[in-house]
Amino acid sequence: MRVKQVSVFAENRPGRLQAVLTPLAEANINIRALSIADSADFGVIRMILSDTETGQRALKEAGFTVMVGDVLAVQVPDRPGGFLSAIVAPLTRAGVNIEYVYAFADNPLEHALVVLKVSDLAKAEKLIG
Amino acid sequence: MPRPKLEALQLARLQTKVREVYERVPFYRQEIRKRGLTPDSIRSLEDIRKLPFTSKADFRDNYPYGLFAVPRSEVVRVHASSGTTGKPTVVGYTRGDIELWADLMARALVCGGVTPSDVVQNAYGYGLFTGGLGIHYGAEKVGCTVIPMSGGNVKRQIMLMQDLGSTVLCSTPSFALYLGETAKEVGVDPSSLNLRVGFFGAEPWSFQMRVEIEEKLGLRALDIYGLSEVIGPGVAEECECQAGLHIFEDHFYPEVIDPVTGEPLPDGERGELVFTTLTKEALPVLRYRTRDITALHREPCECGRTLVRMEKVTGRTDDMLIVRGVNVFPSQIESVLLEVEGVQPHYQIFVDRARHSLDEIEIWVEVSEAVFSDELRKLEALERAVRAEIESVLGIRATVKLVEPKTIQRSEGKANRVIDRRTI
Numbered sequence: 079m080r081v082k083q084v085s086v087f088a089e090n091r092p093g094r095l096q097a098v099l100t101p102l103a104e105a106n107i108n109i110r111a112l113s114i115a116d117s118a119d120f121g122v123i124r125m126i127l128s129d130t131e132t133g134q135r136a137l138k139e140a141g142f143t144v145m146v147g148d149v150l151a152v153q154v155p156d157r158p159g160g161f162l163s164a165i166v167a168p169l170t171r172a173g174v175n176i177e178y179v180y181a182f183a184d185n186p187l188e189h190a191l192v193v194l195k196v197s198d199l200a201k202a203e204k205l206i207g
Numbered sequence: 208m209p210r211p212k213l214e215a216l217q218l219a220r221l222q223t224k225v226r227e228v229y230e231r232v233p234f235y236r237q238e239i240r241k242r243g244l245t246p247d248s249i250r251s252l253e254d255i256r257k258l259p260f261t262s263k264a265d266f267r268d269n270y271p272y273g274l275f276a277v278p279r280s281e282v283v284r285v286h287a288s289s290g291t292t293g294k295p296t297v298v299g300y301t302r303g304d305i306e307l308w309a310d311l312m313a314r315a316l317v318c319g320g321v322t323p324s325d326v327v328q329n330a331y332g333y334g335l336f337t338g339g340l341g342i343h344y345g346a347e348k349v350g351c352t353v354i355p356m357s358g359g360n361v362k363r364q365i366m367l368m369q370d371l372g373s374t375v376l377c378s379t380p381s382f383a384l385y386l387g388e389t390a391k392e393v394g395v396d397p398s399s400l401n402l403r404v405g406f407f408g409a410e411p412w413s414f415q416m417r418v419e420i421e422e423k424l425g426l427r428a429l430d431i432y433g434l435s436e437v438i439g440p441g442v443a444e445e446c447e448c449q450a451g452l453h454i455f456e457d458h459f460y461p462e463v464i465d466p467v468t469g470e471p472l473p474d475g476e477r478g479e480l481v482f483t484t485l486t487k488e489a490l491p492v493l494r495y496r497t498r499d500i501t502a503l504h505r506e507p508c509e510c511g512r513t514l515v516r517m518e519k520v521t522g523r524t525d526d527m528l529i530v531r532g533v534n535v536f537p538s539q540i541e542s543v544l545l546e547v548e549g550v551q552p553h554y555q556i557f558v559d560r561a562r563h564s565l566d567e568i569e570i571w572v573e574v575s576e577a578v579f580s581d582e583l584r585k586l587e588a589l590e591r592a593v594r595a596e597i598e599s600v601l602g603i604r605a606t607v608k609l610v611e612p613k614t615i616q617r618s619e620g621k622a623n624r625v626i627d628r629r630t631i
């Protein structure tokens with residue numbers, strides 16, 4: 079399903095992650111998923127929040143550059159080949175590119191949750207839900 | 208030449224030149240008429256004060272050929288230097304100007320003790336920059352063996368310096384230091400080199416730096432001065448007394464003015480250096496404001512020359528930087544950043560002279576929502592694009608660092624965009 083992902087630009091220096099997480103905690107927002115893409119000088123912190131709008135506002139007020147976009151959150155069987163057969167193969171066949179992914183096991187051995195950013199959201203949603 | 212004779216020559220040349228620009232350059236005709244003057248108004252050298260100033264903005268407003276006094280078909284060469292925006296400052300030369308320039312450069316080199324038996328290694332940049340070809344034609348005129356190295360390639364420069372037996376080095380002072388340090392690193396003892404004298408300019412350099420260059424390279428380090436709008440290098444040259452630079456005032460009439468009021472200042476007082484070209488054909492200029500700060504001294508020099516001396520230039524009246532010998536205006540950087548869609552004009556420029564005495568520019572650019580992407584590669588592409596555009600406009604490489612919003616200090620009034628951390 080489609081979910082809103084909040085992305086924040088942060089410089090790659092000590093204290094920045096703390097600076098991002100603090101206003102969220104203070105606004106009583108829960109982070110459902112988080113990943114950081116890093117380069118030498120900066121990183122992009124990507125989060126799925128319990129309350130996207132409030133979270134975005136809190137971060138902006140704290141002075142961060144914030145962007146909200148759509149990603150897909152899909153459940154896959156938590157077993158070998160699960161991700162491959164349920165998501166990667168169908169998308170590849172359909173010519174949909176996966177820009178980035180982060181995944182984690184939700185209820186162990188039942189299913190894992192995969193968050194993906196894709197090149198064609200509508201198409202992907204139809205294919206893998 | 209005794210001073211009274213020199214001054215008579217200057218007046219005659221000035222009168223001819225004022226008439227010429229009045230007749231051939233619409234910009235000057237307008238400016239002269241505006242002041243209720245005609246070419247006949249110049250009766251003495253002091254009357255030069257009645258004439259209008261020329262500034263870099265006038266070059267920009269008349270880009271590219273608007274200030275030329277001859278048809279373009281007579282211009283055999285153009286050079287360009289940094290403008291304050293995306294467009295460079297264009298200058299031009301007739302065949303006669305090229306000859307004059309070569310003569311003046313030869314004079315400058317001989318002033319520093321160069322003879323036809325010298326081997327001149329020219330490490331000033333060849334191309335649109337006036338340094339490379341300017342020095343080259345002068346050294347060839349003297350009859351030296353000229354090595355057109357241009358800039359960069361420091362290890363190759365050292366190798367050829369040894370193999371070809373260079374006796375004269377022409378480069379920016381920071382490159383000379385870099386050469387000296389690299390020579391040490393690769394195990395070349397500078398005293399084993401044949402270098403005897405060097406002509407360093409295109410950027411300001413302190414007395415302290417002179418001592419370092421002389422020690423590191425085992426040569427006498429002389430200051431050379433010029434600017435493209437006036438002709439290029441070859442406007443003024445330090446003699447072996449190393450007590451100021453002799454201005455070739457038979458061709459370039461100097462004044463020092465108060466940069467705020469425009470009033471001429473007496474000899475010995477520091478102010479902005481202004482030049483009027485007395486003999487150039489393609490692009491004569493009246494009272495061009497260099498933005499360089501210096502003072503003039505007319506007391507006779509121990510070398511015997513009667514040409515007025517200017518003090519070593521140590522400062523400017525504007526915000527122009529000189530980085531690795533290249534003029535950089537913060538406004539050029541700003542114009543690039545504003546072209547990138549969504550980039551806020553919040554930037555900071557850091558200039559450092561880190562390892563190896565080469566100047567480095569780092570530009571911090573704030574990431575606003577308009578340019579933010581959650582995809583790393585898009586941000587990296589933005590960084591690369593800005594870097595490439597900066598290099599294309601400035602002519603030198605700069606590092607670009609994306610920073611969080613509000614990282615850069617906001618200020619009331621004019622923002623101080625440049626933090627120059629170089630100490631010498």
